[in-house]
Amino acid sequence: MKDNTLYLSAPVNAIVEGIYEERVPFSEVRRHGDFGLGTFDMLDGEMVMLDGHIYQMTADGRVAEVGDDALTPFACVTFFRPERHLELGGALSHDDFLWRLQASLPSPNLFYAFRIEGDFAHMRVRSVPKSECYVPLVEIARDQPVFEFDDIRGTLAGFFTPDFMASVSVPGMHLHFLSDDLAHGGHLLSCRPKGVRVGLQALHTVELALPTTSYYLNWDFSRDVRGDLDQAEK
Secondary structure (H helix, E strand, O other): OOOOEEEEOOOHHHHHHOOOOOOEEHHHHHHHOOEEEEEOHHHOOEEEEEOOEEEEEOOOOOEEEEOOOOEEOOEEEEOOOOOEEEEEEOOOOHHHHHHHHHHOOOOOOOEEEEEEEEEEEEEEEEOOOOOOOOOOHHHHHOOOOEEEEEEEEEEEEEEEEOHHHOOOOOOEEEEEEEEOOOOOEEEEEEEEEEEEEEEEEEEOEEEEOOOOOHHHHHOOOOOOOHHHHHHHOO
């Protein structure tokens, strides 16, 4: 086990450009963490990992646990061992919620893992549809299915990434949601917490696996994709 280490199976820029098939098995990802998020080959839905269990949240709104033979082009995981907890009681707007999370960070220049459990007055999530390779993520996200839920209990899992690491992982807060009944989930677009407990872990080391497929090796990554990523994450 590598404490306080963030593992990425590929840089996020590869996903933004449309390289959706890397065929990394979750048996490999699980060696590096028991908590995190990501997606599946051919961009087939959103992934969240909690306590070593891997869940797939597809574009039709279904949630299912998957095994080690499932494949991913992008996963971001760690062994989650929270160093501190915050209690956020009472109703919060989405903006206030994000502000409270970021205000809790000792420094904006480290990675952090967040596990946020509790009740939400409203939850708005998306799950991208299965797609062909080399269609830019920003184009696929324009038609993403969006799901909204009121008075729901569950867990948000994800990471804070420093701005200067934007080519490696999604900068700022990146969170995926899974309801307690394992029936609903997706990539967080917005939420309104009404009583949650936040576990926080600083991550001081980054382990990045670079793909070796011919498409990745020959791709021109000189384009600035920050604007595309900002649009796709909203």
